[in-house]
Amino acid sequence: MSDSSTARLQLRGITKQYPGCLANDRIDLSIEPGEIHALLGENGAGKSTLMKIIYGVTQPDAGQIVWQGEPVVMRDPAQARERGIGMVFQHFSLFETLTVAENIALALGAAAGSPRQLEPKIREVSKRYGMPLEPHRLVHSLSIGERQRVEIVRCLMQDIKLLILDEPTSVLTPQEADDLFVTLRRLAGEGCSILFISHKLNEVRALCQTATVLRGGKVSGDCIPAECSDLQLARLMVGDAEGLEAEYPKAEGAAPFLRVERLSWHNADPFGVSLREVDLEVRAGEIVGIAGVAGNGQDELLALLSGERPLVPSEGDTIRFLGDPVAHLRPDARRRHGMAFVPAERLGHGAVPSMSLADNALLTAYQQRGMLGKGLIQRSRVKAFAERIIQRFAVKTPDAETTAASLSGGNLQKFILGREILQQPKLLIAAHPTWGVDVGAAAAIHRALIELRDAGAAILVISEDLEELFQISDRIAALSHGALSAQYPTASTTPAEVGRWMAGQFDTRIPASTPAA
Incomplete structure (x- = not known):
């Protein structure tokens, strides 16, 4: 584990218990400035709970969060955003009856300006990062992929120090994902830390410098993704790799x-x-x-x-x-x-x-x-x-x-x-x-x-x-x-x-x- 004086974020013994489920069991995790760090694990391993604790959505039952060398209590997402933490959730957190600009204005707060004042910056940021958005559009009229863009652009408009991405490429094409990776590498090069959750192991291997693997709410191991194959990463996550590389014969339909x-x-x-x-x-x-x-x-x-x-x-x-x-x-x-x-x-x-x-x-x-x-x-x-x-x-x-x-x-x-x-x-x-x-x-x-x-x-x-x-x-x-x-x-x-x-x-x-x- 990195020295707390150099790490951007450290988690020490984070524990979270829900009725009938120990979601996080004494988890330790450390991320350096400019590091792209993957968090891997099968569904239900505790990844999303851990991210919500970092972002202030959920409070841990035990453990400590150390932010840039100082112990902190992340009481809510507004406090996390003030510290420069942004999160893109797997399930979107947008108001469907509001416009793109109104949603972003709500997240950034009154100090960032009105929705109308934010529109030029939304267009500029979204275009620069290859995710074009029309600020006037109502969210309910957007496709799933377009809503994902709103979530990402909303984070990129902050003075971001740690960006948490929960399955950000789930609805992106390979070309769109490649464009996003260019953006993430640029952000990391500027010193932004990135915590990346994805089940697309080829993406993890191509993008992330380090990885922490969770299984059953515990840290089961760490690795350097570029030095592992997809199958090796999958085995770290789920243990049994049966059927993970199956090739199915093609069929010819009937009536x-x-x-x-x-x-x-x-x-x-x-x-x-x-x-x-x-x-x-x-x-x-x-x-x-x-x-x-x-x-x-x-x-x-x-x-x-x-x-x-x-x-x-x-x-x-x-x-x-x-x-x-x-x-x-x-x-x-x-x-x-x-x-x-x-x-x-x-x-x-x-x-x-x-x-x-x-x-x-x-x-x-x-x-x-x-x-x-x-x-x-x-x-x-x-x-x-x-x-x-x-x-x-x-x-x-x-x-x-x-x-x-x-x-x-x-x-x-x-x-x-x-x-x-x-x-x-x-x-x-x-x-x-x-x-x-x-x-x-x-x-x-x-x-x-x-x-x-x-x-x-x-x-x-x-x-x-x-x-x-x-x-x-x-x-x-x-x-x-x-x-x-x-x-x-x-x-x-x-x-x-x-x-x-x-x-x-x-x-x-x-x-x-x-x-x-």
Whole structure:
């Protein structure tokens, strides 16, 4: 451990106990000025709790924080920001009904100026760091990737000394992540310390000089990431490395389950994306991946496919499922047809934060046999279903009555995906299925998707993670400015080519022939 006189931040014996869970167990950690330090660990290892303690969101039960050589008590985030600590949370902390500028002004305080006064600086900072933002836009109109940009830019507008990043690249393309790394290296070169949490081990190896590994709330080891392989880092985090480097055979789909033909949709939101003549087919027994930079129509396409934005009956032929028009149907009706959905946003969209896991399981699975009887909820069956999800997908939680908000992001993601998969849908549409999930959990999710595919289901995965799409997809396409490229077998293309599609450079290759229904 570094001498406290030179370290920017030292944690000594930090301990935090929650009911039924020792989140942090006597953790020691030290970060030097200008150091990019990774914090690794599987979901539920205690990483987010530790970051919240540093940022003043949560108070430790024991231990000491030493900031620039002086013991301190970080009472709240405002005090942390005054000391030059900024944090980008995995779950966004933005007010959806306010503009980008208003959100940033709230975080910086009255001394920084009014939202209008901050607008030129927001534009300048966001442009300089390759994350352009429009200060007038309301947050609720932003895509997930754009909201992430707001969080990062908000921190960069402070006189930052320590920047804490919790899964900052979860919804960024490889190109965007590379741009962010240029920014982070520049900040580190200027003396800013960076604490970096990521489950993308290739990023950790490329960016971070040192790493601390947590397992079960304790420090299990330290390492220099550049001297380790991804597999070695994964073993430090999860112990058992089985399946972490799996290569799945590609499948050729059978009959078309989902067909989208010339789907055009005008978005009345001036900051939204309109869809332009989208053609898409997902067949039984295959996974189709859709890549794209955040904000290019992924949210709009998902809303139209799930029924959150139903079309008028006259437009019903644009989306067909098993030959029947469904574009005019609402989500519950589509679910009765055998469709299931995993939304991009976990809390508030995929799950109700204040409700138990059992009740969250019931929200989409109530149509399953045995959940309801004579108008009454069959609580024992609901609980059994939730417990089956927890056991099958290794969700770390005390029990099925735990609230969704109390789970780590990765564990909640496993629960939501498991809830949909265990309903054995004919078609599963999943957005960012492994966003913020550790390598072990991601491998388990991928195996579950492949098993569902091999059982004959059709699966559509929308993701900004090209590595994931190439690993599990049988065919792949890309969205750019509301237009969808043709779909091609994944084995016949490359990440570089898909990257060009993501930039709107669609080629003229003829897609592989479509098998007859």
